[in-house]
Amino acid sequence: MTDTIPHWLTKQADLSPDHPAIEMNDGTMVTFNELRESSQRFARKLTYLGIEKGSHVGILSTNQIPMLNAIHALSYLGAVGVLLNTRLTNDELNYQLKDANATFLLTADSLKEQASMLQVEKIHSFSDIDVLPEKKAILETELNLDAIFTIMYTSGTTGFPKGVVHTYGNHWWSAMGSALNLGLDKRDKWLIPLPIFHVSGLSTSIKSVIYGMPIYLLEKFDVKAVHYALMEKGVTIVSVVTMMVQRLLDVLGKASYPKELRCILLGGGPAPKALLERAKEKNVPVFQSYGMTETASQIVTLSPTDALEKLGSAGKALFPAQLKIETQADDSIGEILVKGPMVTKGYYHKQSANEESFQAGWLATGDLGYLDEDGYLYVVDRRKDLIISGGENIYPSEIEGVLSGMKQIKEAGVTGKSDDKWGQVPIAFIVKEMDVTIEEIKEYLQTRLAKYKQPKEFYFVNDLPRNASNKLVRNKLNH
Amino acid sequence: MTDTIPHWLTKQADLSPDHPAIEMNDGTMVTFNELRESSQRFARKLTYLGIEKGSHVGILSTNQIPMLNAIHALSYLGAVGVLLNTRLTNDELNYQLKDANATFLLTADSLKEQASMLQVEKIHSFSDIDVLPEKKAILETELNLDAIFTIMYTSGTTGFPKGVVHTYGNHWWSAMGSALNLGLDKRDKWLIPLPIFHVSGLSTSIKSVIYGMPIYLLEKFDVKAVHYALMEKGVTIVSVVTMMVQRLLDVLGKASYPKELRCILLGGGPAPKALLERAKEKNVPVFQSYGMTETASQIVTLSPTDALEKLGSAGKALFPAQLKIETQADDSIGEILVKGPMVTKGYYHKQSANEESFQAGWLATGDLGYLDEDGYLYVVDRRKDLIISGGENIYPSEIEGVLSGMKQIKEAGVTGKSDDKWGQVPIAFIVKEMDVTIEEIKEYLQTRLAKYKQPKEFYFVNDLPRNASNKLVRNKLNH
Numbered sequence: 027m028t029d030t031i032p033h034w035l036t037k038q039a040d041l042s043p044d045h046p047a048i049e050m051n052d053g054t055m056v057t058f059n060e061l062r063e064s065s066q067r068f069a070r071k072l073t074y075l076g077i078e079k080g081s082h083v084g085i086l087s088t089n090q091i092p093m094l095n096a097i098h099a100l101s102y103l104g105a106v107g108v109l110l111n112t113r114l115t116n117d118e119l120n121y122q123l124k125d126a127n128a129t130f131l132l133t134a135d136s137l138k139e140q141a142s143m144l145q146v147e148k149i150h151s152f153s154d155i156d157v158l159p160e161k162k163a164i165l166e167t168e169l170n171l172d173a174i175f176t177i178m179y180t181s182g183t184t185g186f187p188k189g190v191v192h193t194y195g196n197h198w199w200s201a202m203g204s205a206l207n208l209g210l211d212k213r214d215k216w217l218i219p220l221p222i223f224h225v226s227g228l229s230t231s232i233k234s235v236i237y238g239m240p241i242y243l244l245e246k247f248d249v250k251a252v253h254y255a256l257m258e259k260g261v262t263i264v265s266v267v268t269m270m271v272q273r274l275l276d277v278l279g280k281a282s283y284p285k286e287l288r289c290i291l292l293g294g295g296p297a298p299k300a301l302l303e304r305a306k307e308k309n310v311p312v313f314q315s316y317g318m319t320e321t322a323s324q325i326v327t328l329s330p331t332d333a334l335e336k337l338g339s340a341g342k343a344l345f346p347a348q349l350k351i352e353t354q355a356d357d358s359i360g361e362i363l364v365k366g367p368m369v370t371k372g373y374y375h376k377q378s379a380n381e382e383s384f385q386a387g388w389l390a391t392g393d394l395g396y397l398d399e400d401g402y403l404y405v406v407d408r409r410k411d412l413i414i415s416g417g418e419n420i421y422p423s424e425i426e427g428v429l430s431g432m433k434q435i436k437e438a439g440v441t442g443k444s445d446d447k448w449g450q451v452p453i454a455f456i457v458k459e460m461d462v463t464i465e466e467i468k469e470y471l472q473t474r475l476a477k478y479k480q481p482k483e484f485y486f487v488n489d490l491p492r493n494a495s496n497k498l499v500r501n502k503l504n505h
Numbered sequence: 506m507t508d509t510i511p512h513w514l515t516k517q518a519d520l521s522p523d524h525p526a527i528e529m530n531d532g533t534m535v536t537f538n539e540l541r542e543s544s545q546r547f548a549r550k551l552t553y554l555g556i557e558k559g560s561h562v563g564i565l566s567t568n569q570i571p572m573l574n575a576i577h578a579l580s581y582l583g584a585v586g587v588l589l590n591t592r593l594t595n596d597e598l599n600y601q602l603k604d605a606n607a608t609f610l611l612t613a614d615s616l617k618e619q620a621s622m623l624q625v626e627k628i629h630s631f632s633d634i635d636v637l638p639e640k641k642a643i644l645e646t647e648l649n650l651d652a653i654f655t656i657m658y659t660s661g662t663t664g665f666p667k668g669v670v671h672t673y674g675n676h677w678w679s680a681m682g683s684a685l686n687l688g689l690d691k692r693d694k695w696l697i698p699l700p701i702f703h704v705s706g707l708s709t710s711i712k713s714v715i716y717g718m719p720i721y722l723l724e725k726f727d728v729k730a731v732h733y734a735l736m737e738k739g740v741t742i743v744s745v746v747t748m749m750v751q752r753l754l755d756v757l758g759k760a761s762y763p764k765e766l767r768c769i770l771l772g773g774g775p776a777p778k779a780l781l782e783r784a785k786e787k788n789v790p791v792f793q794s795y796g797m798t799e800t801a802s803q804i805v806t807l808s809p810t811d812a813l814e815k816l817g818s819a820g821k822a823l824f825p826a827q828l829k830i831e832t833q834a835d836d837s838i839g840e841i842l843v844k845g846p847m848v849t850k851g852y853y854h855k856q857s858a859n860e861e862s863f864q865a866g867w868l869a870t871g872d873l874g875y876l877d878e879d880g881y882l883y884v885v886d887r888r889k890d891l892i893i894s895g896g897e898n899i900y901p902s903e904i905e906g907v908l909s910g911m912k913q914i915k916e917a918g919v920t921g922k923s924d925d926k927w928g929q930v931p932i933a934f935i936v937k938e939m940d941v942t943i944e945e946i947k948e949y950l951q952t953r954l955a956k957y958k959q960p961k962e963f964y965f966v967n968d969l970p971r972n973a974s975n976k977l978v979r980n981k982l983n984h
Contacts, residue, residue: 029674029846030866031825040880041808041821168827195508202681206716210689212810236824237685329520331691342520345715346510348647367508387509401519 030168031198034235035062035098046240048091049215049259051251056091058238064091065098070160072099075130075150079104082127082177086110086119086141087134089222089245092152094231096132097176097222101194102165107176108189109223112137113493118187120145122179126189126374171195177374178225180319189374190319192225197232199368200322203344207327208263208289210237217242217264219252220496226265226293229323247496249273262286267294267496268301271312272437275304282309291315293324294497296405296423299338300431306334316340316405320389322368325349326403339402340395344368351397352390359406359419362395363388394421411500413442413450418478420452422500425481428474429454434462439490440481441503454481455503457489509647510677513714514541514577525719527570528694528738530730535570537717543570544577549639551578554609554629558583561606561656565589565598565620566613568701568724571631573710575611576655576701580673581644586655587668588702591616592897592955597666599624601658605668605853650674656853657704659798659898666903668853669798671704676711678847679801682823686806687742687768689716696721696743698731699896705744705772708802726896728752741765746773746896747780748928750791754783761788770794772803773896778817785813795819795884799868801847804828805882818881819874823847830876831869838885841874842867890979892921892929897957899931901979904960907953908933913941918969919960920982933960934982936968 031037038047039062048056056064077083083100085107087093100107108126110119112134123131123146131149133141138151175197177189216234218241220226234241242255253274255261264287266274271292290305290312297314305312313333317324326349328341343349347366354360365388372380383390394412395405406421413420422440429438436459442450456467464484471480483505491502510516517526518541527535535543556562562579564586566572579586587605589598591613602610602625610628612620617630654676656668695713697720699705713720721734732753734740743766745753750771769784769791776793784791792812796803805828807820822828826845833839844867851859862869874884892899901919908917915938921929935946943963950959970981 029678031846032822032827037824041824199508205684205689209691210684212688331521343511345513345516345520348511367510 029195030170031194033102033166033169034194034198034232035065035101036167038062038235038238042238045238047234048094049240049242050091051242051244051255054091058235061094061098061235065095066102066165067160068092068095068099068155069102069165070163071155071158072103072105073163074158074161075148075155077103077105077130081105082108082129084108084110084123084126084128084131084146085133085223086112086131086137087152087223088112088136089218089227089243090134090152091243092156093134093222096152097228097231098235101169101175103163104166104173106174109176109178109228111179111221111223116140116143122187122189125179125187126177169194171198176228178223178228178319188376188379190225190370191372191374192228192322192370196322196368196370197229198236199346199366200229200324201233201236203346203366203368204233204324204327205237206345207329211262212238213260213286214239214262215242215260216240217244217252217255217259217261219244219247219270220265220267221246225317225319225323230265249277253277256283256287257281260284260286263289263291265291265293268292268297269437269492269496269498271297271305272301275301275308275310278308278310287311289313291324291327293317296340296407296427297338298423298427298430300427302337306337314338314340316362316393316395316403318391318393320370320383320391321347321364321366322370325364325366325368328402332402336398336400336402338404339398340405341402343403349397349403350388351395359394359396361409362391362393362403362405364391365389408500411441413440413452415442415445415450415452415478416448420450420479422452425452425454425475425479428471429456429467431474432462432467432470434458434460434466437490439498439500439503441500443483445482448478451482452479453483453485453503455485455487455490455505457487508650508674510650510673512581512645512648513673513677513711514544514580515646517541517714517717521717524717526713527573528719528721529570530721530723530734533570537714540573540577540714544574545581545644546639547571547574547578547634548581548644549642550634550637551582551584552642553637553640554627554634556582556584556609560584561587561608563587563589563598563602563605563607563610563625564612564702565591565610565616566631566702567591567615568697568706568722569613569631570722571635572613572701575631576707576710577714580648580654582642583645583652585653588655588657588707590658590700590702590955592957594952594955595619595622596953597955601666601668604658604666605656648673650677655707657702657707657798667855667858669704669849670851670853671707671801671849675801675847675849676708677715678825678845679708679803680712680715682825682845682847683712683803683806684716685824686808690741691717692739692765693718693741694721694739695719696723696731696734696738696740698723698726698749699744699746700725704796704798704802709744728756732756735762735766736760739763739765742768742770744770744772746893747771747776748895748926750776750784751780754780754787754789757787757789766790768792770803770806772796773893776817781816785816793817793819795841795872795882797870799849799862799870800826800843800845801849804843804845804847807881811881815877815879815881818877818883820881822882828876828882829867830874838873838875841870841872841882841884843870844868890920892919892931894921894924894927894929894931894957899929899958901931904931904933904954904958905977907950908935908946910953911941911946911949913937913939913945916969918977918979918982920979922962924961930961931958932962932964932982934964934966934969934984936966
């Protein structure tokens with residue numbers, strides 16, 4: 027039996043009309059009632075354009091209030107938002123718009139010119155919509171948890187972008203799983219430095235509406251703006267990726283964060299242990315987590331009580347979720363499988379990808395990991411990043427972790443290179459913190475890594491290739 | 506699409522094995538891991554008895570750990586618990602056991618003798634089960650939210666007891682709704698002074714498992730034991746009925762509760778405003794709520810932030826729930842209708858009652874109320890004629906039905922009378938068919954009605970007040 031709930035924004039505006047929903051770093055503040063009003067107005071203007079129940083509508087925007095209005099407006103109409111990464115090329119965007127059957131595109135004002143080159147018939151900037159008349163519309167008063175809310179593309183392991191379908195239920199359950207792990211406090215304020223077109227930003231925006239909790243929204247990641255918000259703005263939780271933690275700790279220096287900051291939720295891949303130890307020394311509450319677009323954000327998180335004891339672990343599956351490792355033969359490392367009502371029901375019209383990835387409700391993540399004797403997950407690597415050298419499995423993140431433990435190194439990326447003798451060998455790309463030679467690095471690794479894991483080549487670079495959510499893209503490491 | 510979650514007790518024992526799950530006032534403490542172990546052992550012993558998936562099993566017990574073991578054990582087997590009120594007569598219990606198709610009965614040791622008179626083939630006390638061997642059983646690892654967890658009887662408006670079916674989902678959503686209202690704090694400890702065979706006690710026991718929160722369990726309500734727990738045992742939340750608040754405030758005198766006590770959740774009917782004001786004066790955090798067996802506990806609650814401003818209101822519908830008033834003509838008072846995934850899907854095999862009570866997902870509660878200009882619910886009359894005595898619902902029609910079963914009685918009308926100790930007590934108005942004494946009537950009722958349902962006063966009258974359509978007008982019953 028499908029459950030329905032009241033429309034989440036209407037309900038929260040009803041329960042906490044004057045409570046802050048969104049704060050921006052320019053001082054803008056929007057209450058839940060204002061967010062409902064503006065989103066419903068937006069919906070009636072979209073109705074004027076012909077957008078209706080079942081329409082698929084692209085959204086191309088950086089983090090800003092009109093983007094959230096657009097997302098909520100589509101939900102009021104029963105239309106589906108296709109959230110687009112602003113860093114993509116027009117070819118990539120066209121592929122996603124077509125694949126998702128999007129017939130409209132809504133864009134941030136600043137992106138309209140770029141968007142006008144895209145192959146969608148109807149393209150409107152947020153300001154275009156602002157001046158439209160409102161047309162009477164029947165706005166949804168309830169949300170069916172099985173109905174499609176958004177589609178968001180992920181490259182996955184195969185390299186072909188696939189549209190991850192998120193239902194209202196996926197987000198609802200994600201919010202519940204997170205609350206059961208982190209607790210719910212009326213004083214919470216969650217900082218979003220990551221894009222809303224990625225699942226981390228979107229899911230936090232929805233948690234805000236479900237919990238009645240303000241978000242502090244940054245248009246984009248900026249270490250100084252994040253630092254300022256954490257120090258001065260009463261932020262209690264922030265979602266980040268590894269690189270951001272590194273830079274935040276640098277800026278923090280010898281200072282410490284206010285005690286209200288109770289959780290720095292770290293996603294986006296395995297974190298170097300040296301970094302986690304550095305955070306621990308400074309009493310910075312970094313919690314590792316594990317999740318992906320398909321799981322509507324984190325699905326495994328290290329709980330506050332275990333954060334210190336299980337450093338390096340991503341924790342246990344959230345309350346509504348399950349986790350298992352599919353191992354081969356006698357290896358304890360294997361593919362991570364997850365299950366739970368926050369997991370997508372599948373990729374948009376990708377029958378074969380769905381059959382491959384989903385078995386009896388379990389999603390095969392393509393990631394590698396193991397469970398320790400207490401059942402805590404350690405994520406070893408993305409399977410596609412695995413380097414196989416002379417029959418040995420080499421996990422780039424392990425080597426990167428060791429390298430970043432060297433104080434002269436700021437960060438490192440490791441990938442595999444074809445090799446006649448070994449099949450593949452690891453090679454390393456280094457961003458220096460201070461002067462260091464390759465000889466010094468090699469010597470440092472002697473005692474710390476097995477011979478076969480030691481990179482065969484080293485390259486100094488100014489920065490590492492990262493994707494829009496700041497994740498290291500190892501297959502773009504080259505020299 | 507039906508959602509499944511991991512078995513809640515297994516999952517919590519996995520997440521917080523050593524965290525307290527149950528504390529009793531004799532000092533007993535049980536962790537979540539111990540609760541899982543003992544419940545799974547219990548399940549294997551029940552398997553030895555022949556209890557299996559789909560079995561309906563009566564549970565007749567006061568609040569105690571083996572009762573919770575029994576409830577969880579049945580869920581591990583996919584069997585259905587039929588929770589019985591220990592105050593009922595054997596006739597009443599037999600009716601419920603038969604109606605619910607219960608083929609087994611598990612009882613507290615102290616109730617086994619009484620239970621042995623009941624018409625169920627297989628009756629076992631908790632101690633009987635304790636000494637049984639365990640039989641290998643396939644224990645459920647997941648809970649399907651649509652599957653039946655328990656059946657609990659309520660007399661409803663017609664006077665005929667009906668089995669309210671609670672699914673796992675009903676309890677899950679009730680727990681989520683409550684958490685979104687009250688917040689979730691790792692330091693929470695919820696005191697249960699109300700019976701687990703009622704929905705209040707049962708739902709808190711399940712919240713405990715879902716939240717990873719200890720309950721402080723009293724075998725029965727005892728004002729001194731509750732007061733002691735609130736003062737000394739770190740209790741943060743307690744569920745009570747009006748009569749208990751009155752007595753607690755008396756005992757509290759000029760003292761005040763520790764600040765950890767953040768919520769006294771008041772259910773079981775409208776509270777006198779004088780009482781709420783008295784609590785407010787003493788800074789005692791009483792939150793009115795509204796709910797019933799059919800809603801798996803509270804569905805409308807006054808949130809902490811509104812508690813003072815909206816004294817006398819039951820608040821707003823919990824986040825996943827909806828509320829409306831069905832008014833006649835220009836009256837602002839009307840019947841209260843509720844909807845949400847915590848609301849029962851229906852009464853056990855009562856097709857016509859279900860059709861009458863449920864319309865398009867809305868449950869017609871039979872209660873009267875109105876919404877103020879801000880949308881806050883005020884309950885005017887808890888079902889028109891319901892008598893609430895010491896937190897127990899007494900339905901006049903049920904007592905009238907039993908009275909009219911006596912051949913000397915032509916007809917009877919029952920109404921409530923204010924009572925200092927119990928809030929209300931039932932009193933009866935009798936039209937004789939032939940000669941009969943009050944003593945004979947009292948004797949007749951001894952075996953047929955629970956003590957608390959037996960009228961405290963009897964009046965012989967020539968006829969009963971009826972309206973134009975010949976319906977009994979109970980509020981005109983007087984002497």
